[in-house]
Amino acid sequence: MGEYNRQGPNRVDKVRVLRVCLEAIFLKICIDESRSFGNLFAQMCFVSDKYNVPERVKDEAHSFRKLANKVAHRSNFISEKEFVGVIQALSWTVRYFSSVPIPDELRIIYANYPKLTLIQEPQELRETEVFDRAVVVDIFYYEDSNKYVITCESENELGRYKINLRDQTYKNGKNSWSGQQFSEVGKILWKYATIHVFNISKDNTREREFHAYYQSLLVVEPDFLVDATFLARSFFERKTEQGKVAFSNPLTAYLDRLNGVKPNHYLFTGALANEFLDEHLIQEHLEFVPTFKNAVRSQVWNAINVGEAGLRKIRDELRERHIPNLMDCRPELLTGNAIIEPAFFSALYGLQGRLDVMVTFENDPLRKEIYELKSGRPPEQANEVKAEHEMQVIAYNMLLKSAYGNSRKGASAILYSKAKHTPLRNVDHNFRIEQDLMMARNKLVAMLYQIAGRKFQAYKDVQAGKFGPTLSYDYCLKNFRAFKDNYNNASPTERAYFNEFTAFIIRELQTGKVGDTNPREGNNRGFAGLWHYSEFEKRSRFDILTDLTFRKQKTDSSEFEFTIKKEQFSNFRDGDIALIYPYDSNGLKPLNYQILKCSVLEITPTKLVIRLRNKQINQDLFKDHTGWVLEHDFLDKSYYSMLQSMNVFLQSSKEKKDLILGLKTPEFEDRLESLDAGIMVDSPSRSQGLAIQRAFAAKDFFLIQGPPGTGKTSRVLTYILLHLYRHTTETIVILAFTNKAVEKILQHLDEFNQKQGPGQQVDYLHLASALKDSPKSLTVLARKGNFRTVQKKLFSTRVFIGTVAAFQSHQNLIPTRLQLDTLIIDEASQLIEPQVAGIIPRFQRFVMIGDHNQLPAITTQREAKCKIEVNHLQKIGLTDLSVSFFERLWKQAINKAQKGGTDAEKWAKSTLVLEEHFRMHKEIADLVNPYYDNRLKLGNEKRQTAKLTHETNASNPLVNLLANNRVIFLESPKGEGKSHAKEAGRVKKLLEAIQEMEGKKFDPTHSVGVITPWRAQINRISKEIGNDRQKRRVTLDTVERFQGSERGIIIISLATSEPVFLSILGSLMENEFKIEVDRKLNVSISRAEEQLIILGEPDVLMRSPHYARVIKAIMDNGKFCDLEETEHLFDDAEELEEDSIF
Structure with missing residues (x-):
């Protein structure tokens, strides 16, 4: 109740808090459900049906939800009677599901309202309902009339109603357009799906029934935004007696994603033509040769794949065919203000897209013109456009209609830059084509949701040769046949592996787009929070920056600086991808504007610098509005890269697939008799040396577990690389999960190179x-050299370093003639299987370095959805899809070694634990050593057992405490929720004491770091620190941001006041020693080199066996300060008010 009481007398704020309670109830009920829920309404409908919730209880709860939504988005007022109705609705809901009687102090609040209700009578149905958002609660099929009747529960005020879905026909009896075959929607719908319905007609013969007719439009799961380009790929043309007819097949678009984009002459020509279009719009007189060279340099990987002869051919084609058309069309594109690649999102139609060019007109604000560039061969007829291109532009039209309303006007055209005649071709727009597009979208979304729900009919259809409508494009048939052959040739285990992980990836994509319920974030709305969350909710999640005023444009035309006018805390970091859009005087209206995609280059409390994805022509772009808003962006790319990775697995040889599945016994050879001392700055420890030798000897794979501070990156990884580089001719690729880890690897390698003579450095x-x-990227090198120099550099280089995501984005670009031998992956325990399953087959062998006792792979879906009951997969140790590849293979190897047999020794040899640690003082290491079966040993005993040498200060008891104790627990008074004011103030005072104690040696970037599990507590502490420049440089973050780094002193502010938070405070797993590990606690403690300070409420924390063990250890061997002693230290004792419920 702490958060509730903190809102004071404000009823609106209290309702917002109670809405969170309502969400928490249904989250708890659905926590073990395997189905997805995109929103609270769908969740409540499901629960009401499953648990036979009484109508009155259900309706009051729904009415509370509607009232809370109105408060969040449209109203700042709630009457006393409505507020009391909320208390009643929530009380009844809790009583029904918990069977706990309603306490008298709650019952008395609404006792004086005997007929109290929040329920309102459903609205009278109109002849035509223009729009409604609803959840499908029932579906019935009438075979004799081939129609579906769906029962819908309105999210608004329409209540419950039915819609008849039957195909529309012409007067001659023939079926109408595909978008009006409404029985197809009934076929693909499922219970508790969210739908948008437009223009449904009332049935005057039946009560509360509608019909879908020729003016109707239905959108399935509209919060799942489908990219216009992706959707358009499902369309193709087929020749019929009536001429060319457009058809759609969702499988064509999906298989396109599975295959990924392979570099070729045509795609590269298109990319360069787009570069020329942008530059032509920015500057009138464009020199061809330097522009061409710059464009090629910016896409040097594509250029190398095409080759020098191919480049010359493309150059000539651009100069002779494309550029003249671009120049001829330039005046028309500049009749108004041309904006390059503006992004739009439509929550009405479930679409998203970035237009090539949109032209606006100051004297006619409703006029918005669309131009889409296509560089391939156009249709022969001067007025024709390809079906795929037409539908892409239709999607853009719908995006603009969604943003600007039906009154938007202006042309929509495709610019065929290769056309001999009429390069600009208008795209006609009518409602019938919109229906066709939405039907295709609905089928694509339904197919993805079916796969996500482990229904693999789409795969079975291809397997059986059921490709859908006859395809006229050879590449489509080629994709279908290739997938069919690979899928049919796969073993049952391989097929199950592919099925389960493609389903898993699409569920991750679902969660990222529309959200889901999970214990850590409650009802997370995913990217759909952009339009569903109110400004209040976004601020409470720290996902937004408002009050941004444009200050200046940087030298680079794509970089802009803004002033942050008022103090606010957000979770934005340098390098984050983001969206920026105008602030509306009526509040946040992101979907009513063009949205510009950008990256955060720099952020301080008062300044924001962003880089737009594209250069812009209009230099006054940000002067048109007085205020701007920054929110987080969401990219599909990484999910589709993982799908492609699974397809690579399916295509791989049996030997490679067996290696990934853990079915191939690892082989070793003696290739390194002794270590090369000449290339090692420091002598490795015993286990480090053994790891280097085994990695060198491995023919298939080798796994290294590196507990905290064991030198797995600084020594082991670096020395493995150096030995391979000096003693073999292999090509080596080193990957890591995070940019931070990659930067560390580069730093160690650069430090080594600086100490080497000519010819001895690692290139x-x-x-x-x-x-x-x-400076070492191929793109940057291309700016300084010519094509041949860069090409030679690529093929002569033997070491490539980057993130796993970067390799996946380069995977199709790395020329196949570049042989890749050894793959080394750092932070491997943070990578799920689909992130590596498509990379491993490209290499002869792999070495992985990780620690499954530290932070796990990041997944967003609930635990219940990740569990596997497929026998084939359980046999290879795969029981949980969220477990990292490293952990699964590690445990598999350990189990096979322990079972004995002829190959046991080889499996035992394939894993190794680094036992000597060099970071933590012994008193700190003793707190985490139990997680490693107490096998960790001191690597530098002299430093790690030394006593503190800080000077004491008689006038400052805090300094004295720090000067005499390495491990300290400071008891906190009872707090509220996930934000603790006392702890925040104490963290500030601790930082001041540390600064005083260390004096000139104090370095805010290394001396100390502050870890806290909650964003709300980060905000509290940040506000306490204020604008103190030194303290602002101290890293203050969640434990996830600290993985892979260390500080001299670590302060942990737990701010955990309720036992319910303990389940999300930790991250539990059982390791190979049958020891349960709290991975977050392990990482938090092990970041500290010299000193550890924990602030928390022991009464709550000791309900966790992990925190109980740590606190007891500190009581026995460290310094435990109880509440009275802690208040004396900080001089902040005060009388605490008793919580009030109302």
Whole structure:
């Protein structure tokens, strides 16, 4: 009740808090359900049906939800009677599901309202309902009339009603367009799906029934935004007696994603044509040769794949065919203000997209013109466009209609830059085509949701040769046949592995897009929170920056600086991808504007610098509005990369698939008799040396577990690389999960190179993203050299370093003639199987370094959805899809070694634990050593057993405490929720004491770090620190941001006041020693080198066996300060008010 009482007398704020309670109830009920829920309403409908909730209880709860939504988005007022009705509705809900009687202090609140209700009578149905958002609660099929009748529960005020879905026909009896075959929607719908319905007609013969008719439109799961380009790929043309007819097949688009984009002449020509279009719009007089060279340099990987002869051919084609058309069309595109690649999102139609060019007009604000560039061969007829291109532009039209309303006007055209005649071709727009597009979208979404729900009919259809409508494009048939052959040839285990992980990936995509319920974030709305969350909710989640005023444009035309006018805390970091859009005087309206995609280059309490994804023509772009808003972006790319990875697995040889599944016994050879002392700055420890030798000897794979501070990156990884580089001719690729880890690897390698003479250095390339100007990236090198020099550099380089995501984005770009031998992956225990299953087959062998006792792989779906009951997969140790590949293979190897047999020794040899640690003082290490079966040993005994040498200060008891104790627990008074004011103030005072104690040696970036599990507590502490520049440089973050780093002193502010938070405070797993590990606690403690300070409420924390063990150890061997002693130390004792419920 702490958060509730903190809202004071404000009823609106209290209702917002109680809405969170309602969400928590249904989250708890659904926690073990395997189905997805995109929103609270769908969840409540499901629960009401499953648990036979009485109508009155159900309706009051729904009415409370509607009232809370109105408060969140449209109203700042709630009457006393409505507020009391909320208390009653919530009380009844809790009583029904818990069977706990309603306490008298709650019952008395609404006792004076004997007929109290929040329920309102459903609205009178109109002849035509223009729009409603609803959840499907029942579906019935009438075979004799081939129609579906769906029962819908309105999310608004329409209540419950039915819709008849039957195919529309013409007067001659023939079926109408595909978008009006409404029985198809009934076929693909499922219970508790969310739908948008437009223009349904009332049935005057039946009560509360509608019909879908020729003006109707239905959108399935509209919060799941489908990219216009992806959707368009499902369309193709087929020749019929009536001429060319457009058809759609969702499998064509899906298989396109599975295959990924392979570099070729045509795609590269298109990419360069787009570059030329952008530059032509920015500057009138464009020199061809330098522009072409710059464009090629920016896409150097594509250029190398095409080759020098191919580049010359593309150059000539651009100069002769494309550029003249672009120049001819330039005046028309500049009749108004041209905006390059504006993004739009439609929550009405479930679409998203980035237009090539949109032209706006100051004197006619409703006029918005669309131009989409296509560089391939156009249809022969001057007025024709390809079906795929037409549907892409239709999707863009719907995006603009969604943003600007039906009154938007202006042309929509495709610019065929290769056309001999009429390069600009208008796309006609009518409602019938929109229906066709939405039907295709609904089928695509339904197919993805079916796969996510482990229904693999789409795969079975391809397996059986059921490709859908006859395809006229050879590449489509080629994709279908290739997938059919690979899927049919796969063993049952391989097929199950592919099925389960593609389903898992799409569920991750679902959660990222529309959200789901999970214990850590409650009802998380995913990217759909952009339009569903109110400004209040976004601020409480720290996901937004408002009150941004444009200050200036940087030298680079794509970089802009803003002033942050008022103090606010957010979770934005340098390098984050983001969206920026105008602030509306009526509140946040992100979907009513063009949205610009950007990256955060720099952020301080008062300044924000962003880089737009594209250069812009209009330099006054940000002067048109007085205020701007920054929110987080969401990209599909990484999910589709994982799907592609699974397809690579399916295509791989049996030997590679057996290696990934753990079915192939690892082989070793004696290739390194002794270590090369000449390339090692420090002598390795015993286990480090053994790891280097075994990694060198492994023919298939080798796994290294590196507990905290064991030198797995600084020594082991670096020395493995150096030995391979000096003693073999292999090509080596080093990957890590995070950019931070990659930067550390590069730092160690650069430090080694600086100490080497000419010809002794390790030459490497950095697989960096386009946003990183890495001096060792091929893109940066291309700016300085010519094509032949860069090509030679690529094929002569033997070491490539980058993140796993960067390699996946480069995977199709790395020329096949570049042989890749050894793969080394750092932070491997943070990578799920689909992130590596498509990478491993490209290499002869792999070495993985990780620690499954530390932070796990990041997944967003609930635990219940990750469990596997497929016998084939359980046999290979795969029982949980969220477990990292490293952990599964590690446990598999340990089990096979322990079982004995002829191959037991080889399996035993394939894993090794680094036992000597060099970071933590012994008193700190003793707190985490039990997680490693007490096998960790001191690597530098002199430093790790030394006594503290800080000077005491008689006038400052805090300094004295710190000067005399390495491990300290400070008891906190009872707090509220996930934010603890006392702890925040004490953290500030601790930082001041540390600064005083260390004096000139104090370095805010290394001396101390502050870890806290909750964003709300980060905000509290940040506010306490204020604008103190030194303390602002101290890293203050969740434990996830600290993985892979260390500080001299670590302060942990737990701010955990309720036992219910303990389940989400930790991250539990059982390791191979049958020891349960709290991975978050392990990482938090092990970041400290010299000193550890924990603030928390022991009465709550000791209900966790992990925190109980740590606290008892501190009581016995460290310094435990009880509440009275802690208040004396900080001089902050006060009388605490008793909680009030009302």
